[in-house]
Amino acid sequence: MPTLRQLIPDAAAVAVMDPADLAGFVLEALLTLDASDRGNWNRRNFCAQASRDYSDDVYHNGPDGLVSEACAVAWSWLEANWLICRHPEQDNDWYIPTKRGKELRGRAGVRRLVEAAQLPDHFLHDAFVADVRPLFLQSRCDLAVFEAFHRLEIGIRDAASLGNDLIGTKLAARAFNPDDGPLTDAATEGGVRQALMNLMCGALGSYKNPQSHRHVGLDAQEAREMILMASHLLKIVDARRRK
Numbered sequence: 001m002p003t004l005r006q007l008i009p010d011a012a013a014v015a016v017m018d019p020a021d022l023a024g025f026v027l028e029a030l031l032t033l034d035a036s037d038r039g040n041w042n043r044r045n046f047c048a049q050a051s052r053d054y055s056d057d058v059y060h061n062g063p064d065g066l067v068s069e070a071c072a073v074a075w076s077w078l079e080a081n082w083l084i085c086r087h088p089e090q091d092n093d094w095y096i097p098t099k100r101g102k103e104l105r106g107r108a109g110v111r112r113l114v115e116a117a118q119l120p121d122h123f124l125h126d127a128f129v130a131d132v133r134p135l136f137l138q139s140r141c142d143l144a145v146f147e148a149f150h151r152l153e154i155g156i157r158d159a160a161s162l163g164n165d166l167i168g169t170k171l172a173a174r175a176f177n178p179d180d181g182p183l184t185d186a187a188t189e190g191g192v193r194q195a196l197m198n199l200m201c202g203a204l205g206s207y208k209n210p211q212s213h214r215h216v217g218l219d220a221q222e223a224r225e226m227i228l229m230a231s232h233l234l235k236i237v238d239a240r241r242r243k
Contacts, residue, residue, distance in 0.1 A: 002028070002029060002032060003029060003049075003050075003053055004025060004026065004029045004050050004053065004071070005050070005053040005054055007025045007028060007029060008022075008025055011054040011066075011067050014050075014054070014066075014067050014070050014071070015066035015067055015069075015070050016070075017070065017074075019070075019073045019074050019076075019077045020077055020110060020114050021107070021110075021111075022070060022071070022073075022074040022077075023074040023075075023077040023078045023081075023083075023110055024106055024107030024108070024109070024110030024111060025074075025106070025107055026046075026071060026074045026075060026078065027078055027083055027084070027097075027101060027104065027105070027106055027107075027109075027110060028105065028106030028107055030046070030084070030097065031097060031101070031102070031105060031106065041087075041094060041095050041096065042092070042093050042094050042095070043072065043075050043093040043095065044093050046071065046075065047068040047069075047071045047072050047075070048068065050067055050068065050071045051065060051067050051068040051071075054067050078101070079095070081113070082098055082100055082101075083097070083098055083100055083101035083104060083110070084096065084097055084098060084101055085098050112137060115136070115137055115139070115220060116137055118220065118221075118224055119133055119136050119137075119224050119227065119228075121133055123228065123231070124227070124228075124231045125151075125231040125234045125235055125238075127151050127155070127234065128148060128151065128227065128230075128231050128234075131147055131151065132144050132147050132148045132151065132227055132230075135147060136220070136223060136224070136227060139220070141218040141219065141220060141222070141223035142217070142218055142223075144223055144227060145207060145218060145223050145226045145227060145230075146208065146209065148207075148226065148227045148230035148231070149203065149204060149207050149208040149226075149230050150208065151230070151234065152203070152204065152208075152230045152233055152234050152237070153167065153168065153171060153172075153204060153208065155234045155237045155238070156171055156172060156175050156183070156200070156237055157171060157175075159175070159182075159183060159237050159238070159240060159241040160174070160175035160181070160182040160183050161182065162174060162175060162182070168204045168205060168208060169201040169204055169205045171204070172197065172200035172201045172203075172204050173197060173201050175200070176193070176196055176197035176200050176201075177197060178190055178193035178194045178197055181193075181197065183237065183240040183241075184196075184197070184240075185240065196236070199233070200233060203229060203230065203233055207226050207229075207230070
């Protein structure tokens with residue numbers, strides 16, 4: 001079975017690692033324990049063993065040092081996210097894996113869990129849940145952003161009953177034209193109508209195509225922000241949809 005040190009050789013890396021990232025490694029180490037090592041399903045035992053394993057590292061700071069503290073924080077993260085729980089028949093700090101923890105298994109599964117929490121489906125337009133969010137969770141960020149703004153373009157065309165001859169910024173400009181656009185709100189002030197048209201045009205012009213992003217190879221944070229923007233704009237489109 002791999003120990004935590006075999007998974008992460010450097011004690012300094014353990015001490016500064018994000019709790020969720022370290023938790024994935026801790027879960028992986030726990031789930032590979034054999035029968036002779038079941039004592040490490042005790043929080044105190046696991047943290048103490050991890051500290052001893054790094055004892056020849058110059059960074060090591062004793063049984064109550066930074067390695068042990070980092071492991072305790074990661075353990076708490078696992079418990080807070082229902083990947084481990086207290087043993088129902090034991091006292092003190094004895095734990096068992098939950099069904100969810102067994103399914104995730106380790107660092108890769110925990111990373112997927114964290115990424116899913118970064119883009120909850122209840123934050124998104126319904127059209128994004130089936131087609132955009134899965135791409136984001138697969139780390140296909142550029143494609144997820146493209147699909148989000150493509151869905152926005154489709155939504156504008158359908159809501160405004162415009163033809164396929166208009167695409168991108170031309171489509172948004174026609175649909176939200178502040179004077180006679182089918183999706184403009186004549187009851188609002190002219191500057192507001194103009195601003196909404198500019199917002200729709202700018203979003204499609206800037207983010208619809210991967211080549212239009214500030215750089216291709218988006219990270220998850222950038223992609224999430226763009227997807228949430230597209231989702232918000234599509235909700236505006238729905239609100240303007242003619243009955």
